Amino acid sequence: MKEKVICGLQQVGIGVRNADETWKWYRENFGIDIPVVADEGVAERMLPYTGGKPQPRYAILAISLQSGGGLEIWEPRGRELNYPALPPRLGDLGIFIAKIKSRDAAATYDTFARKGFRLLSTPSISFAGVKHFYMADPWDNLLEIEEDAYVMVRSKAFTTGGTCGAVLGVSDMGRSIAFYGKLLGYDAVQADETGVFDDLKALPGGSRRVRRVMLGRTKPFAGPLHELMGPSHIELVQALDDQPVKIYANRFWGDPGFIHLCFDIRNMDAVEADCKALGHPFVCDSGADFDMGDANGHFTYIEDPDGTLIEFVETFRIPVIKKWGCYIDFKKRDDRRPLPRWMVKALRFLRVS
DSSP, X not given: OXXXXXXXXXXXXXXOSOHHHHHHHHHHHHOOOEEEEEEEEEEOSOGGGTTTSOEEEEEEEEEOTTSSBEEEEEEEOSSOOOOOSSOOOTTOXXXXXXXXXXXXXXXXXXXXXXXXXXXXXXXXXOTXXXXXXXXXXXXXXXXXXXXXXXXXXXXXXXXXXXXXEEEEEOSOHHHHHHHHHHHHOOOEEEEEEEEOOGGGTTSTTTTSOEEEEEEEOXXXXXXXXXXXXXXXXXXXXXXXXXXXXXXTTTOOTTSSEEEEEEEEEEOHHHHHHHHHHTTOOOSEEOOSOEEETTEEEEEEEEEOTTSOEEEEEEEEEEEEEGGGTEEEEGGGSOSSSOOOHHHHHGGGGGOOO
């Protein structure tokens, strides 16, 4: 069996009412403007999380060439959406915040302030030593803008790139540190503090006393697209004085909010073996030849210790210039070596302004 290769954070999934409207906002304001996938269909392989029956959906997976993971913007169709009874609070179980990278957090803040966006804090240095600030998108999804100097293709129009991690609520910090370290390679505790944090107070539940841990990796990512996705990290938050709730309790996958973290991988059989050995077997599996629009691959899901969905995608093919029938065939690429940069930059031909 070939070895497992984790290539990077491919995307953060977000459930929305109108995918085109949501992507337009992220495209025009963050430069997440390259649609690798835009596909209508039926979610037939997520039955444990969609009420036991297939659900119509429309999905857009878009990325930024500045680097970072993308957003998979997921619009359920043919049913009423189920919003949380109360807004999720810091420490509630699941994905609470999506992190988005910026090469200049102060400049990004100034731009967004001029646009009148809902900014929840001013730029400051986080407990992990990173310049950052918090904001909300027009649909109340929380975003953390984090400064990161890594850029693949510099944009003149945007200081932001794609996603670079997430803030997750957990119930047992030690158990979650072990899970993300052993399975996904986030094995470096970059910061670990307990208390009530000034930079969190503007967030729902931000006055809770929490333990807060930032995880990074001692080994860099590898694989064909790892230079595009770049570095990422996971921030774990555990509420200490009261009982957190599960953000997706009594709701379907695809309902509004952050629905999953997705990692780009090579060699799904090796990933499955590791997941089983750690007691987290696949809960959904597309099979080894799944088409989603013009892209093709193999996706699977597991649950983290608190039931948060983690997706793995082994990509086999993505379009570059559709009208000429040009695709990148990953089956012919080395599992660990990055694609030539000219090849990744060719994705600009998919750009939507």
